Amino acid sequence: MSEPEGRSSDPPVDRVALEGLSSDDWAAVLAAVRAELRARDELDEPQAAVAEQPTGRLVAGRGRAQVVELLAGDAELAAAVVQRVPGPVRAAATGPEVPSAAPDAATPAASDDEVVRVRQRARSLREERDAWRRRAEGAQSRAEQAERALAAQAAVQQDLRDTIAGLRQELAEAGAERDRAVVRERRRRDGEVARLEADLAALRRAEESRRAEQHRRERAAQRRAAADHGPSGEAPVPRVPPGRPTRLPADIAPGTTEAARALLGPGRLVLIDGYNLTLNHRADLDLEGQRTWLVGLCANAVPVHRIRPVIYFDGQRASGVRPTPARQGVQVRFTPEGITADDELVLAVEATDEPVVVVTDDRELVERVTASGADVVGTVAFLGVVRR
Structure with a gap:
C-alpha cells in the first residue's frame, strides 16, 4: 500500500525522543538545525526566534x-534536520518504529511486550530529560546568582572608590586650609614682632633722650664748679681745645699718662668700662669687691x-648686693638683661655732643666709640692719673 500524498518518506521526529537525547546527540541536532x-532565504517567526538565540x-x-x-x-524542517544528522542520532531522534498492526491473532503477547518496553524507554528518557533540565536550570540559577553577586560587589567597590575620592578631596581641602591658617598666623606674628620692635625702639630713644638731658644738666653743674687748674702741688693740666675727638698739643704723645692727664681735665665726662678695668687689675677680688674698689678709687x-x-657694669654678671649707685659724684650703672x-x-x-673720654682696653669697643668721636684712655694710664 502506497504512502498518502504529501507525506515525506523520511520518518518524523519524536518529541519525547528529542527531549531525551544525550548532550552529544543534542549538540548534533542543534548544529543541523x-x-x-x-x-x-526566508524564515518564519518561530524559525527566526530560534536562529537569533545563541547556541x-x-x-x-x-x-x-x-x-x-x-x-x-514543522515537519518539513524536521525532515531536513534529520537528513543532516548521523544515522545513530537520526534513529534516536525519530524514536522506535512501531510496525503496523496486522490482524494476526498469533502475536498479541509480543506486541504488548514491545509496547511496554517502548513506554519504559520513553519514561526513562523523560526522567533523564527532567534530570538534565533540573541540572541546567540549577546551573543557570547559580550563574544568575553569581552575576548578581558580581554586580553587588562591583557596586560596593564603586562606593568605596567614591568614598576614597571624597576623603582625598577633604584631605586636600584640609591641607589647603592649614596652609592658609599658617600664612595668617605668620603674618600676625610678623606684625606683632614689628609692633614690639617699634615700641622697643621708641623706648630706647626715650631713654637716650633722658640720659642726654641728664648728662647735659650734670655737665653744666660740674662745669660751674670745676677749676681751671690741676691738683695742688702738681703741674698745671695741659689745656686742650674742646672738640670731638680732642686734639692734643703737639708735644704730648697719645697713649701716655700725660695724654691721659690732659684728657681727664676738669669737668670732663669719663665713661668707664667697669669689669674690663677691674678684671685686668684686681682679679684677686670677687665681683662685688672689684666694684667697691673701683667706685672708691673714682670717688677719691x-x-x-x-x-x-x-661706671658701667654688665647687669647679668652682678651678684649679691650692688654697691651704692652714687658716691661723691660717681655714677654706677648696670645694664638691663640682654x-x-x-x-x-x-x-x-x-647720646651727647660734648667731649667724652672712654676708659677701656677692649679693642672692639675702642673702634666703636672712636668712630663716634670719643677719646679713649687705657686702663693703665687712667690708674696712673687717678691714683696720684
Missing part, C-alpha cells in the same frame, strides 16, 4: 524546549681732678 536555518541558550531549559517545539511543529679722684666718672656694658657705653657716647 542552525545549518538548515542558515541555508534558507549556549539552546542547550537546555527553555531554549531546548523551544527547539523541540519548532521541530515537532673726683675732688682732685674734677672729672665726672660714670644688653652689654659695651652697648651702653656706645649709646652714651652717641
